[in-house]
Amino acid sequence: MAGGPLRAQEATVAGRVERARDGRASPVTGATVVLHRVSAVAQGPIDTTRSDAAGRFAFRYAADTGAVYLVSARYAGIEYFAAPLPGRPGARDTGLVLAVHDTSSAVPVALAARSLVVTRPEGEGGRTVLDVFVLVNGSDLTRVAADTAVPVWAAPLPARITEPEVGPGDFTTSSVRLRDGAVALVASVAPGVRQLLLEYHLAAGQRELLVPFATPVDSVSLLLEDARATVDDPGFARGDTATIEGRQYRHWSGRIRSPGTLRVVLSPPRTDRLPLLALVALVALGFGAALWRFRARRAPAPAPAPAAPPPDANAILEELAALDARFAGREAELPPAEWQAYQRDRARLKAALEAQLAARAPRA
Incomplete structure (x- = not known):
């Protein structure tokens, strides 16, 4: 009798591992599939299996409402993760598809869009810059490095910046190198759209920000909190001005x-300090994914509401960044249902962004 109620509380996840190539999917036999549990107090694998001849796998697990569950499959040395699973007793998900890919050290990873937020002088006169790179692998192969000395993607950084750091995005700190005036990515990049986030600082008295670009980029956006700052490029247009916490931000x-x-002309420094709440609101306006320093002062965010895919890449990028501003890095403090809703909405927006940007990226 004791086994009946306990089994009723078990959650089930089942699906298949598929290799995507040339627009077709084929089952992967013998792939190692792992079920992971992530909670505020512990995280790690809790079960493992291998996919059968049809690529199928299945797990039963004692679900915990205070945890999120992930399924991953390892293929060609790369670990691929599916979207988070609900930590809900009795939950059933029997249609999970884990897409894996062959690898290549030649397919390009392109910079499809870039967004920068530049604050006005803070504290003793320095400025903070949040820099978001949107990368796209438009092929159906996972890009890997040819060797450890050659990154899969790199870009020059502005001169005279200090304290560059990697923020929460699709790449860990260990997979990004910040040296010799450049950012270099050494992690594998699966097909689709990925975000790399950086924060760095400008010294007090610095009168310009020179942003180098090694390749053409279809979409570049800047939010300048400095009222007198301008973008010195005839190809850039000033958009709407937003008022946040009584301060003006130029787009x-x-x-x-x-x-x-790209030259950004800055005004002489002031000595007043930018309130952190204003920066939170600024980033939520369109570049929220980079806000990891100021997360502790945010109020609890409501669950994201489903929305129709935005009509173009810029709108999608702004919605995605705003969503990340409210939820990124807050898994431990949010109810699992909210975190799962955030992950679903983020996956939907990234899929829409991928559809807009993949056509622009060069293919192998």
């Missing part, structure tokens, strides 16, 4: 048509 946007340097 500039344009595209980089050829390699070169």
